[in-house]
């Protein structure tokens with residue numbers, strides 16, 4: 331005998347071939363719980379002896395009954411029913427969107443790492459090529475060096491294509507970060523944070539030192555002052571500034587990068603141009619206020635307490 | 646603002662001056678940069694035929710618009726909700742179930758639904774109706790604009806699950822996404838025939854020129 335099974339946000343219902351209800355189970359009246367139930371199979375225990383027909387193969391009488399009168403069978407008011415439908419729809423959509431964006435992040439990070447690997451290899455190989463070139467005698471059958479050079483050139487054009495891919499993906503996934511920092515540096519921050527969303531949850535002060543892992547550990551061991559910047563040091567406005575201005579610019583850049591990441595992760599609005607302008611104004615201000623190297627160097631003492639604690643832990 | 650009259654063309658659809666408009670469900674809020682028009686203390690949203698094929702169809706002489714104040718509408722291919730927002734202005738006490746599968750445009754639809762409580766945003770593939778069936782109820786109208794080659798099959802499948810007997814459908818046919826080589830007119834009648842074969846009655850077949858090139862609106866009903 332057949333049992334027709336169908337469900338909506340209020341619960342699952344089973345009809346016999348005669349159209350009468352064989353079994354039913356209400357769901358908790360809470361969107362999160364309903365979304366979870368709908369994500370699982372629709373099983374009902376009492377149906378073991380039946381050949382169960384769900385709506386996967388097409389509409390069935392149980393589904394038709396639920397759709398004709400979605401809340402009547404459950405003794406629920408229309409307003410409560412629609413509150414649940416909306417809540418479940420929005421929750422499921424957001425969960426799916428989160429998954430999709432995580433997948434995209436992971437792919438971006440892979441591409442970026444492939445790009446970095448390729449750059450390292452290219453450095454080595456180019457060096458090798460020029461060393462070889464220096465003692466190469468032209469003429470004769472040229473199997474060795476020319477073939478090698480062609481290979482290196484091929485890798486170099488692969489590098490360009492990969493860079494184009496990372497740039498294109500960044501402009502789509504994180505246009506504000508790409509606009510503010512440049513697509514490659516933006517992608518490195520995302521990679522360092524292991525995803526756009528986790529980057530967007532970091533304060534500017536954390537983003538500022540992201541990637542300065544060694545420096546942070548050294549600081550924790552009490553051997554160094556706290557690091558002022560991590561990979562955002564690659565940004566031309568910091569790299570090109572004299573050392574005593576860098577920390578201040580890095581702080582401003584970290585704060586703007588945090589805003590950009592939040593825009594990209596949660597809003598989608600494009601405001602990078604305004605952020606860039608504010609950053610440039612701050613750089614101007616720093617240049618004006620701190621034009622020359624400070625005279626007195628602050629001597630930073632090792633924080634003794636911290637050092638002791640460290641040693642104790644190691645024993 | 647100058648005072649013009651709002652003339653009702655269909656229930657909930659007005660002509661304000663030479664503009665088509667719907668009464669704004671959320672006064673003061675624009676959805677896609679459309680103009681807001683005030684007439685006798687009531688706010689309307691201008692409905693742009695270049696942005697919405699349903700507006701283009703109305704201006705091209707649509708005979709009947711099967712949407713009432715309390716209609717349940719299933720909208721397949723809602724994108725960011727341009728047209729769906731006007732349907733939500735008309736079916737104020739009804740529901741607009743908006744199915745869209747692109748994660749890129751979906752956040753706009755979520756934002757729209759946050760303000761408009763008659764919109765239910767469903768992130769799903771219209772080709773797999775059983776996956777969103779638990780969120781749906783029986784509908785008075787299936788409106789479809791997915792620009793896909795298998796559009797007739799998608800409409801028939803969704804009508805089978807969700808359209809009530811005698812309920813209406815509106816299908817925006819994009820000739821080029823069905824067959825680039827075929828003349829648009831032939832594409833329209835081929836799609837209409839597919840729908841007839843699937844148990845639909847065809848009531849109108851309306852080319853949308855000059856508002857939309859190579860598009861037509863097919864309107865019909867499910868047999869009782």
Ligand SMILES: C[S@@+](CC[C@H](N)C(=O)[O-])C[C@H]1O[C@@H](n2cnc3c(N)ncnc32)[C@H](O)[C@@H]1O
Nearest residue numbers: 722723724727728745746747770771772790791
């Ligand atoms: C031409 S646009 C719709 C414009 C919209 N109807 C309006 O007037 O505001 C087509 C939309 O259908 C969506 N779409 C295409 N195939 C789909 C499918 N199988 N399921 C859900 N959505 C689909 C596309 O992502 C796109 O957003």
